[in-house]
Each structure stands twice: as structure tokens, then as C-alpha cells.
Amino acid sequence: MNDLSSVRPEDPATRKRGWVVVAALFIGYVGVYLCRKNLSVAVPLLQESFSASKEQVGIIASVGTMAYAAGKLLNGGLVDRIGARRGYLIALGSVALFGAAGAFAPSIAMLAVFYGFNRYSGAAAWPAMIKFIPTWFGLSKTASVIGVLSLSYVLGGVAAVLVARQIVELGGGWSAVMGWPSLMLVVLLAGAMLLVRTGPVDVDEPFSVGSGASDSTEPPKPARRGGHYLRLLRSTQFRLACGISFTVTLVREAFNVWSVDFLHSVQAEGEKDVAAAALHSVAFDLAGAVAILGIGVLYDRVTPSRRRWILCLDLVGLALVLALMPAVAGGGPWAGVMLIAAVGLLVYGPFSLLSGVIAIESGGAKSAATAAGIIDGVGYIAGILAGVTLGRLLDIGGYTLGFNALAGVTLASAVLTFWMRPPPALARTEIEEPR
Numbered sequence: 001m002n003d004l005s006s007v008r009p010e011d012p013a014t015r016k017r018g019w020v021v022v023a024a025l026f027i028g029y030v031g032v033y034l035c036r037k038n039l040s041v042a043v044p045l046l047q048e049s050f051s052a053s054k055e056q057v058g059i060i061a062s063v064g065t066m067a068y069a070a071g072k073l074l075n076g077g078l079v080d081r082i083g084a085r086r087g088y089l090i091a092l093g094s095v096a097l098f099g100a101a102g103a104f105a106p107s108i109a110m111l112a113v114f115y116g117f118n119r120y121s122g123a124a125a126w127p128a129m130i131k132f133i134p135t136w137f138g139l140s141k142t143a144s145v146i147g148v149l150s151l152s153y154v155l156g157g158v159a160a161v162l163v164a165r166q167i168v169e170l171g172g173g174w175s176a177v178m179g180w181p182s183l184m185l186v187v188l189l190a191g192a193m194l195l196v197r198t199g200p201v202d203v204d205e206p207f208s209v210g211s212g213a214s215d216s217t218e219p220p221k222p223a224r225r226g227g228h229y230l231r232l233l234r235s236t237q238f239r240l241a242c243g244i245s246f247t248v249t250l251v252r253e254a255f256n257v258w259s260v261d262f263l264h265s266v267q268a269e270g271e272k273d274v275a276a277a278a279l280h281s282v283a284f285d286l287a288g289a290v291a292i293l294g295i296g297v298l299y300d301r302v303t304p305s306r307r308r309w310i311l312c313l314d315l316v317g318l319a320l321v322l323a324l325m326p327a328v329a330g331g332g333p334w335a336g337v338m339l340i341a342a343v344g345l346l347v348y349g350p351f352s353l354l355s356g357v358i359a360i361e362s363g364g365a366k367s368a369a370t371a372a373g374i375i376d377g378v379g380y381i382a383g384i385l386a387g388v389t390l391g392r393l394l395d396i397g398g399y400t401l402g403f404n405a406l407a408g409v410t411l412a413s414a415v416l417t418f419w420m421r422p423p424p425a426l427a428r429t430e431i432e433e434p435r
Contacts, residue, residue: 014200018136022145024195025129026152028092031188032122033156034163034181035099039064039115040260040281041164044274045174050108054261058391060112061257062384067116069380071123076373079128080366084135085196087369088128092192094121096185103179111178126153126376127369130359134368135199146356147296154292154348157256157285165278232371238362240420241354242378244311247413248351249379251318251343251406253386255284259340262399266336280337287341288348295349299357308420311350315414318346322407326400354379 039060046057079087098118105111129149137145163184164177172180232238263277295314299307321342328335355376363371393402 062387072377075124150352245379253383
């Protein structure tokens with residue numbers, strides 16, 4: 001049986017090949033985001049074209065997030081069964097197909113259906129990517145590698161907004177914004193088919209950390225069908241990770257959907273410009289990229305017993321920024337940009353840890369995709385609220401009510417971090433391998 005603490009890259013050539021695979025996974029996932037976050041730029045255009053309210057347009061985001069949550073919960077286990085490579089390639093191909101179909105939707109309802117299938121398909125991509133990591137890299141670098149890989153969805157969000165903005169600048173409407181990115185993803189899929197492979201580390205058996213997902217110190221019992229789900233559910237760390245994921249995904253999805261509209265709302269009358277608001281909204285993802293790299297390196301260097309404090313302090317800071325946003329953003333659009341950047345800086349770090357290295361710690365190599373899928377899936381159940389429910393709050397009380405509600409939920413999640421503990425097998429490595 002493989003022990004996660006003893007897995008190391010085989011040699012320089014293997015390490016190099018591993019980074020090539022990470023690069024290919026990275027670029028492919030950027031393509032998934034080209035067909036996903038383009039919705040945020042299309043939101044004001046859809047309101048105008050269909051004479052729709054924020055709540056009505058928010059239905060698209062909510063349906064998409066419901067489908068994504070279902071996909072995360074179901075597709076993680078599927079990827080563990082069919083393999084990381086097959087799951088990843090199927091995900092990319094399906095996203096391209098349904099993304100293109102969305103461009104021809106005759107109504108908001110039909111666009112919601114196609115966007116839902118798009119998101120369901122894309123839900124398999126991240127669990128598949130996480131499953132690749134244990135086959136190439138060891139425990140001491142896991143958080144850092146996943147930090148680099150996590151930049152794919154941050155930079156993918158930036159790329160999606162910039163591409164969509166350029167389409168708007170060239171005179172394209174919502175249909176072009178939703179459809180053209182699919183052609184780019186087809187090209188990236190071809191590259192992934194050539195480069196993406198699993199690594200040399202045998203993961204037929206779960207790592208000891210995965211087997212120790214339960215807080216019990218008893219020797220693992222013989223595997224039975226569905227046994228890995230039970231081991232995950234017995235893990236305190238895994239259950240708390242799901243709870244915290246509920247909050248950070250809610251906040252992230254809220255800003256993915258409404259950041260362009262928020263910046264548009266704080267622009268002066270007579271200076272309203274959707275393209276400018278879209279460009280400024282990338283501050284959210286750019287700041288998040290810095291946070292992901294920083295928190296990944298920090299997580300690798302901090303002993304397992306102290307890692308919960310990283311999450312706790314981060315979430316307290318996030319709650320504070322959210323509570324201050326309505327008043328401070330009144331200072332003008334640039335104040336809004338700085339606040340959005342601060343939220344990105346504080347929300348992306350925990351988001352990347354929960355469905356990345358914490359999923360691997362909880363599920364081990366054999367169940368990494370399942371763990372990542374469930375943690376993400378629970379988060380995206382909350383993310384459903386970022387569409388129609390948050391849209392309704394915004395219609396009632398504006399961004400003041402919306403951001404205050406998010407601040408309260410975030411503070412509650414900060415409290416949950418006090419009970420987080422590393423799995424027993426990982427805690428033992430702290431004693432055996434002092435840093």
C-alpha cells in the first residue's frame with residue numbers, strides 16, 4: 001500500500017513530465033471557464049434584450065449552479081471509476097458542445113437549460129484534475145502544485161471576461177458572447193488529448209491518508225462497495241470542509257455572477273459602460289491568483305495542526321470586507337474595484353484548499369475525485385443562492401442587503417475552522433518528519 005508521506009517524484013525527467021501534464025490540464029480548464037464565466041458579461045445584455053429583471057436573469061445562474069452541484073456530487077465518483085484522463089476529456093468535449101448550443105437559445109429559459117448542461121459537464125473536469133496530482137507529486141508539494149493548477153480557474157475567469165468583452169467591443173450581442181468561446185475550447189481539447197496522461201505512481205490502493213479519512217486509528221477494514229464514501233463521512237476534517245465550502249463557493253459565485261453589474265451600478269450617471277465594468281471586474285480574479293499561490297506555499301510550510309488558523313483568519317477578514325463594501329463602494333467605481341480585488345484575495349485561497357489538497361488528504365489517491373467532487377458539490381448547492389435568491393435580495397435592498405447577508409454567513413464559517421483537525425495519518429507525519 002502506498003503511503004502518501006513517502007511518495008516522491010521519481011526523477012527529474014518524471015518531474016518535468018508531471019509539470020507538462022499540469023500545464024495541459026491548466027490550459028484545458030481555462031477553456032472550460034471561457035464557456036462559463038462569459039455569462040457575467042452577458043447578464044446586462046440579456047436584461048436589455050429580453051427586458052428581464054435581475055431575478056429573471058439570475059435563474060440562468062441558479063439553474064447552472066444546480067446542475068454544477070449535481071455534477072460535482074455525481075461525477076467525482078464516476079471519474080474515480082472510469083479514470084482521470086477519460087473523465088477530463090469527456091468533460092471538455094461536452095462543455096464545448098453545450099456552450100455552442102447556448103448561443104442559439106430562443107429564450108432565457110432555454111439558455112438556462114443549455115447552460116445547465118454546460119455546467120453539469122464541466123463539473124467532472126476539476127475532480128479529474130485533482131486525481132492526476134497524486135500520480136505525479138508527493139505530499140510536501142501537493143498544496144503548491146494544486147495552487148498552481150488552481151490558477152487555471154482564476155486566469156480562466158479573467159480570460160473569459162476579456163474574450164467576452166472583446167466580442168462586445170466588436171459589436172457582438174449576448175449570443176456571440178455565449179457561443180464563440182466553445183470554438184476555442186475545441187482547439188484546447190485537441191491539445192489535451194495529446195498531452196494529458198496519468199503519472200507513474202501506483203494509485204490502485206488508497207494512500208494511508210485516504211484510508212485514514214476516518215478519525216478512527218483502527219487498521220483499515222477490507223474495502224467494500226461504497227466504503228470510501230463512509231470513510232469520508234466519518235472524517236471531521238472532511239465534514240467541516242464541506243461546511244466551509246458552502247460559504248466560500250456562495251461568495252465566489254455571487255461575485256462571478258454579479259461583479260460586472262455591481263461595478264456598472266456604481267458608475268456615475270451618464271458614464272455607464274458595460275465593457276468598462278467587465279474589464280474592471282477582472283480585479284477579482286487577478287487578486288485571487290495571488291492568494292492561491294500564496295496560500296498553497298504557506299499551507300505546505302505550516303504544520304498540519306496549525307493549518308486551520310490560515311482558514312480562520314482569512315474568513316474573518318473576508319467577512320469584514322463584505323460588511324464594509326456597501327459604504328465604501330459609494331466612493332466611486334475605483335473604490336468598488338479595490339473592494340472586489342480584496343474579496344478575490346480572501347475568497348480564492350480557501351476555495352482552492354478545500355477541493356484541492358484537503359480533498360486529497362481526506363480521500364487519498366483512490367478517492368481523491370470523489371472527495372473533491374463532494375466538497376465542491378456541497379459548495380455549489382450554496383452557489384445556487386448566488387443567482388435567483390441573491391438577485392431577489394438585490395432587487396429588494398440593493399447591494400447593501402446582499403453583501404451584509406454574505407458577511408454574516410462568512411463569519412459563521414470562520415467559527416467552524418476551530419474544530420478542523422488533520423487526519424490521523426497526516427498528523428503523524430508532523431511528528432515523523434519535523435519541518
